[in-house]
Amino acid sequence: MVDxxxxxxxxxxxRLSPDNLPLRRHLAEQLLTKGYLAEAEAEFRAxxxxxxxxPDIIAGLAEAFVRQSMHGxxxxxxxxLLAEGTPAPRVAVLAARALLGEGDTARASRYYHEAxxxxxxxxxxxxxxxxxxxxxETPPSYLAPSAVTHEDSSAEVERAAVTFADxxxxxxxxxxxxxxxxxxxxxxxxxxxxxxRAGGGVLLYGPPGVGKTHLARAAAGELGAAFVNVSxxxxxxxxxxxxxxxxxxxxxxxxxxxxxxxxFDEVDALAARRSDMRHAHNRQIVNQFLAELDxxxxxxxxxxxxxxxxxxxxxxxxAFRRPGRFDQLxxxxxxxxxxxxxxxxxxxxxxxLAEVDFGAVAKATDQFVGADLKGVVDRAVEAxxxxxxxxxxxxxxxxxxxxxxxxxxxxxxxxxxxxxxRNYVMHANESGAWDELMPWIQRKW
Numbered sequence: 001m002v003d004x005x006x007x008x009x010x011x012x013x014x015r016l017s018p019d020n021l022p023l024r025r026h027l028a029e030q031l032l033t034k035g036y037l038a039e040a041e042a043e044f045r046a047x048x049x050x051x052x053x054x055p056d057i058i059a060g061l062a063e064a065f066v067r068q069s070m071h072g073x074x075x076x077x078x079x080x081l082l083a084e085g086t087p088a089p090r091v092a093v094l095a096a097r098a099l100l101g102e103g104d105t106a107r108a109s110r111y112y113h114e115a116x117x118x119x120x121x122x123x124x125x126x127x128x129x130x131x132x133x134x135x136x137e138t139p140p141s142y143l144a145p146s147a148v149t150h151e152d153s154s155a156e157v158e159r160a161a162v163t164f165a166d167x168x169x170x171x172x173x174x175x176x177x178x179x180x181x182x183x184x185x186x187x188x189x190x191x192x193x194x195x196x197r198a199g200g201g202v203l204l205y206g207p208p209g210v211g212k213t214h215l216a217r218a219a220a221g222e223l224g225a226a227f228v229n230v231s232x233x234x235x236x237x238x239x240x241x242x243x244x245x246x247x248x249x250x251x252x253x254x255x256x257x258x259x260x261x262x263x264f265d266e267v268d269a270l271a272a273r274r275s276d277m278r279h280a281h282n283r284q285i286v287n288q289f290l291a292e293l294d295x296x297x298x299x300x301x302x303x304x305x306x307x308x309x310x311x312x313x314x315x316x317x318x319a320f321r322r323p324g325r326f327d328q329l330x331x332x333x334x335x336x337x338x339x340x341x342x343x344x345x346x347x348x349x350x351x352x353l354a355e356v357d358f359g360a361v362a363k364a365t366d367q368f369v370g371a372d373l374k375g376v377v378d379r380a381v382e383a384x385x386x387x388x389x390x391x392x393x394x395x396x397x398x399x400x401x402x403x404x405x406x407x408x409x410x411x412x413x414x415x416x417x418x419x420x421x422r423n424y425v426m427h428a429n430e431s432g433a434w435d436e437l438m439p440w441i442q443r444k445w
Contacts, residue, residue: 004034014043021050025057032064040064055081055088062094071101075283079274083319087111089119093127100130155234155250157257160221167211167218168346168370169339176330177202177219181305185223185259201293201306201325203267205313206332207417209371212309213265215332219307220261228254230264235285244288251292251304258303267308273317286317293325311417314424314434321433331436334369334414337362343370344402347377354396361402367411380405418443 010027017023028043044061051057058077065074075098081091092115099108109131116123164174180202184191204212213229220227228250235246247270254262264270274283295301308326310316320326335343340362348356365373380401388395422441425434 007031007034007036018046019050021047024050025060028057028060032060032067037064037068041068053080055091059088059091059094062091062098066094066097066101069101071098074098075102076274079283087115089115089122093122093124096131097127100127105131155228155230155253157226157228157253157260159224160217160227160261162214162218163221164218166221166346167215168342169335170211170215170332173204173215173330173332176328177215178222180328181219181261181307182223185225185303185305201308202328202330203313203316203320203326204307204309204330204332205311207334207369207412207414208311209369209412210332210334211370212332213263214370216261216263216307216309219305220263223259223261223305225305226254226257226260228257228260228262230262232266232269235270243285247285247288247292251301254304255300259305260303261305261307264306264308266310268310268312268315271308271316271320273315286319290319290325293320314428329433329436331440333440334367335373337366340365340368340373343373344377347374348397351377351381352394352396354398356397356402357399360399361406364403364406365411367414368406368409369412369414372409372411375409376402376405379408 007027007030010023010030014020014024014027024043024047028040028047031037031040031043041061041064044057044064047057048054048061058081062074062077065071065077074094078087078091078095078098081087082095087095092111096108096112096115099105099111112124112127112131116128167174204215206212217227217229230250234250235243237243237246250262254260270289271286272282274286293301293306306326313329316326321329337359341358344358344361348358361376365376368376380397383405384395384397384401418441421434421437425437425441429435
């Protein structure tokens with residue numbers, strides 16, 4: 001509760017003129033100066049709605065956070081200003097305070113001393129005395145042991161045995177991958193004439209189980225390129241700094257085996273929005289990922305094709321969608337009846353078969369995705385194996401077997417995924433990023 005008459009008058013004026021930016025900013029600054037921190041935070045937020053990129057308002061909001069010991073929120077607010085490379089001295093000192101609160105003394109010290117070297121007036125003796133880096137300031141349980149400081153990666157290079165011929169349906173998706181990823185390597189002279197390098201990134205998104213990993217592996221097989229499938233376990237590490245080193249290691253591995261398709265599954269865990277992160281080391285992983293996508297120097301990633309997959313593209317930091325990174329989002333849809341029949345044919349092609357009506361099975365498996373259909377075939381095969389053991393010979397699969405297996409299974413929840421997607425398409429699509437989903441969310445699932 002603010003009981004200062006002058007502030008009360010300012011607040012009433014702001015209430016009567018809610019779009020008056022100078023007035024609202026002045027009110028926020030006065031509240032901050034007099035120590036009404038929660039109220040100052042609310043006013044800075046309101047001012048930020050009117051001027052989202054105003055550096056002084058961002059800095060004011062960050063100071064309100066810091067003084068309330070909300071250090072993660074302060075760093076999230078400051079991220080756009082820190083990303084510019086050389087932040088203003090006041091901003092750098094605020095970042096130092098927030099980083100110190102997060103336990104990152106080394107980075108805090110760098111920001112502080114760089115700021116003071118440019119503007120001695122921002123010096124804070126109390127802050128400086130707390131920025132002496134000693135081994136005791138880093139908890140031993142988080143110090144990376146020498147065994148994990150190597151540059152090797154647990155990810156492995158493989159040669160894909162599948163191509164696009166092994167991917168049923170999804171012709172538009174395959175064509176997008178051909179143009180973006182494959183043709184620059186298959187026809188380098190043509191692309192070089194237009195100044196286009198072989199490399200770049202594509203983000204595959206869609207419901208669980210639609211075959212995003214299978215597509216990535218098939219893209220590598222189509223090229224005859226190396227394939228590196230990166231899991232979260234290959235990157236994330238409990239020790240500070242190790243996750244960033246692991247990221248660099250997998251990119252270096254791909255660069256040594258170019259042409260190479262480097263595939264990140266569940267990439268939203270590595271590329272989440274920094275504004276949602278409370279801890280500095282999580283933001284450092286995102287920053288390292290962005291740096292590796294850009295390449296350490298010009299052309300460093302030429303011949304490295306970066307594919308990523310996610311079920312939740314709306315949680316990924318917008319910086320990943322800038323040109324040269326994951327600048328192309330490709331929706332991988334649930335298979336239609338024709339595609340489901342084609343998937344079933346591929347799944348059954350090495351099995352003993354009677355005459356099977358794949359169209360009938362596809363019709364009976366509405367809303368089933370590739371992973372569900374594989375489950376149908378596996379369940380039918382298990383039942384048929386028991387019958388074959390009793391008969392003493394292989395008994396072929398029939399339409400009836402597949403239909404019986406389908407009745408015992410429920411599809412992966414495409415309906416729930418589409419309901420989530422509908423929220424973003426209808427209410428958070430100012431940039432048009434999710435226009436491709438519009439025809440899909442209008443269907444009945």
